[in-house]
Amino acid sequence: MVLPETRTRQNRDTSPRGEGKKRWSTTIVLLLCSTTVLFPFYVAFSMAFKTGEQAVDGEAFTLPSPWSVEGFVQAWALTDYPRAFAVSVFITAVAVTGTVLASAMASYAISRNWDRKFFRWSFYYLLSAMFLPFPVLALSQVKLTGMAGLANPAGVALLHVMFQLSFSTLLFTAFLRSLPHELEESARMDGASTWFTFWRIVFPLMAPMSATVAIFAFLKSWNDFMMPSMIIEDSSLQTLPVIQEVFQTQFSNNYHVSFASYLMAMAPAVIAYVISQRWVMSGLTQGAVK
Amino acid sequence: MATTVERGAPPDAGTRDRPPPRKRSRRVDRTYHLFLVPVLILFSVCITLPAAMGIFYSFTDSIGFGEYEFVGLNNYLVLFSDPAILSVYGFTLGFALCTVVLVNVVALGLALGLTGRIRARVTLRTVFVLPMVVSGIIIAFVFQFVFSHTIPAAGQALGIGPLEESILADPDLAWISIVLVTAWQAMPQALLIYIAGLMTVPQDVYEAAGIDGASAWNRLRHITLPLISGFVLINVIIGFKDFLAAYEIILGLTDGGPGTATRSVTMAIFAGFEDGDYAYQMANSTVFFLITLAIALVQLRLTRGRTGG
Numbered sequence: 001m002v003l004p005e006t007r008t009r010q011n012r013d014t015s016p017r018g019e020g021k022k023r024w025s026t027t028i029v030l031l032l033c034s035t036t037v038l039f040p041f042y043v044a045f046s047m048a049f050k051t052g053e054q055a056v057d058g059e060a061f062t063l064p065s066p067w068s069v070e071g072f073v074q075a076w077a078l079t080d081y082p083r084a085f086a087v088s089v090f091i092t093a094v095a096v097t098g099t100v101l102a103s104a105m106a107s108y109a110i111s112r113n114w115d116r117k118f119f120r121w122s123f124y125y126l127l128s129a130m131f132l133p134f135p136v137l138a139l140s141q142v143k144l145t146g147m148a149g150l151a152n153p154a155g156v157a158l159l160h161v162m163f164q165l166s167f168s169t170l171l172f173t174a175f176l177r178s179l180p181h182e183l184e185e186s187a188r189m190d191g192a193s194t195w196f197t198f199w200r201i202v203f204p205l206m207a208p209m210s211a212t213v214a215i216f217a218f219l220k221s222w223n224d225f226m227m228p229s230m231i232i233e234d235s236s237l238q239t240l241p242v243i244q245e246v247f248q249t250q251f252s253n254n255y256h257v258s259f260a261s262y263l264m265a266m267a268p269a270v271i272a273y274v275i276s277q278r279w280v281m282s283g284l285t286q287g288a289v290k
Numbered sequence: 291m292a293t294t295v296e297r298g299a300p301p302d303a304g305t306r307d308r309p310p311p312r313k314r315s316r317r318v319d320r321t322y323h324l325f326l327v328p329v330l331i332l333f334s335v336c337i338t339l340p341a342a343m344g345i346f347y348s349f350t351d352s353i354g355f356g357e358y359e360f361v362g363l364n365n366y367l368v369l370f371s372d373p374a375i376l377s378v379y380g381f382t383l384g385f386a387l388c389t390v391v392l393v394n395v396v397a398l399g400l401a402l403g404l405t406g407r408i409r410a411r412v413t414l415r416t417v418f419v420l421p422m423v424v425s426g427i428i429i430a431f432v433f434q435f436v437f438s439h440t441i442p443a444a445g446q447a448l449g450i451g452p453l454e455e456s457i458l459a460d461p462d463l464a465w466i467s468i469v470l471v472t473a474w475q476a477m478p479q480a481l482l483i484y485i486a487g488l489m490t491v492p493q494d495v496y497e498a499a500g501i502d503g504a505s506a507w508n509r510l511r512h513i514t515l516p517l518i519s520g521f522v523l524i525n526v527i528i529g530f531k532d533f534l535a536a537y538e539i540i541l542g543l544t545d546g547g548p549g550t551a552t553r554s555v556t557m558a559i560f561a562g563f564e565d566g567d568y569a570y571q572m573a574n575s576t577v578f579f580l581i582t583l584a585i586a587l588v589q590l591r592l593t594r595g596r597t598g599g
Binding site: 022023024026027029030031033034036037038039040041043044047057058059060061102103105106108109110112113116119122125126129130131132133134135136137138139140141142143144158159161162163165193194195198219222223224225226230240241242244245247248255258259262265266269270272273274277278281284285 | 321
């Protein structure tokens with residue numbers, strides 16, 4: 001009953017000339033609201049391209065004149081951007097891959113053995129961490145990673161995977177429940193092992209949900225500040241967000257340098273998002289509604 | 291083939307040798323254990339063990355390293371009468387409540403706009419979700435500059451007295467900046483949930499209401515809101531849980547100051563190593579966890595009926 005109606009509505013909304021006029025008034029109100037979202041980016045942008053003398057009074061409304069990349073050059077060297085970027089990419093890549101693989105395998109095992117106590121309880125066990133905030137575990141985890149020789153980016157990546165497990169397992173098991181079993185069954189009839197069935201048939205079918213899980217894992221990992229700042233001992237192996245702290249203490253008056261650095265730290269995620277926004281949006285919505 | 295392999299394997303879970311009428315009653319393929327058990331072990335070491343450690347140390351007088359003694363419930367008893375802790379909880383709860391209200395009002399308003407008949411829908415939606423993809427600490431640093439430089443400068447230029455001073459330096463008002471910036475960043479998630487929620491509202495309900503001449507406000511109050519109440523509930527609970535653990539944005543904006551005016555529970559816990567009251571903050575963490583857990587259980591109970599669809 002609900003579904004067809006929803007579809008009609010979406011059709012009308014997306015069609016350029018549906019029934020009823022598009023409202024300019026609402027559009028204008030929304031455009032005005034969007035300036036609130038864009039304002040901090042404008043401030044960062046206008047400050048970052050100023051020269052040292054222009055930036056020193058902290059005035060952010062006027063655009064730079066002349067435009068200067070001095071801030072970027074200094075920030076690049078000061079934060080050792082390539083290294084911080086590499087550390088962030090390493091942590092995020094491991095965290096995203098690990099989250100997708102670990103939670104996909106665990107979810108498959110759980111959902112195909114739901115009638116077994118062990119698997120059912122494992123599900124609730126993994127889920128229980130969904131509401132366990134990192135601060136509660138932080139100090140103990142700092143101790144443990146220190147003892148295990150994991151007070152480094154690899155340890156952070158591992159913890160990122162562990163913290164994403166609950167949510168990702170929830171998404172994957174819900175998805176697997178809706179996946180038709182016929183393909184799997186016929187593969188098994190042909191003598192395929194569980195291992196083969198999963199990697200060749202089920203995992204590829206899970207791709208849409210893997211994308212959603214990956215997007216959430218990416219955002220959490222790439223933007224995380226708390227965990228790397230507490231876990232990683234060697235400050236030369238810090239991530240992009242953590243390294244920005246240097247501008248709060250040592251270089252607090254070089255606004256053009258700090259904002260250039262903020263922009264460079266935000267840019268990869270923002271650019272990736274803008275390029276793939278349709279895809280990301282549907283992934284985020286799927287995750288949000290579950 | 292799979293069946294033969296399983297039969298050949300040594301029986302470790304009792305005697306299920308009768309020929310299976312259905313796949314379900316067979317013994318579990320080892321591969322499933324291979325998929326699940328390593329994850330469970332890692333999870334136990336990385337999540338469960340630290341949680342247990344925290345609870346264990348909360349009954350001691352440990353300072354984070356070296357020797358310690360058991361002090362029973364002492365940490366907890368002190369906790370509930372410690373004005374510093376009580377003020378931290380007071381701030382965090384008040385801040386979380388204000389932010390939840392603000393986020394939901396703004397996100398619902400924007401969701402109504404974005405699902406209406408508008409132009410540039412995709413562009414607008416892209417812009418409004420943007421805060422979700424940037425790092426909280428960096429955006430807090432940017433806003434810190436805005437609150438301490440840009441707004442006072444504008445206030446002076448325009449002669450608006452109250453804006454001339456930085457809001458971050460005022461112990462009574464600094465919390466407002468934290469609410470605003472947290473809401474700024476948390477809004478997209480609520481927005482996406484509301485957009486998805488509004489998509490489930492059948493259009494003919496509005497058409498019927500339109501014929502009856504219902505005003506926009508009445509349509510929202512009597513038709514839309516009741517129909518998406520489940521989504522409102524989810525947003526309120528998720529938001530509340532997230533805001534209780536607020537840390538990065540506060541760190542970037544005020545660092546808990548001026549004084550301790552904007553110190554959150556998380557900040558107090560993190561200070562446990564430096565201040566040498568590790569065990570005490572572990573007791574604090576445990577209480578904090580129980581509060582979050584209570585919220586989680588309420589959420590599970592209230593949303594249970596919804597997950598089936």
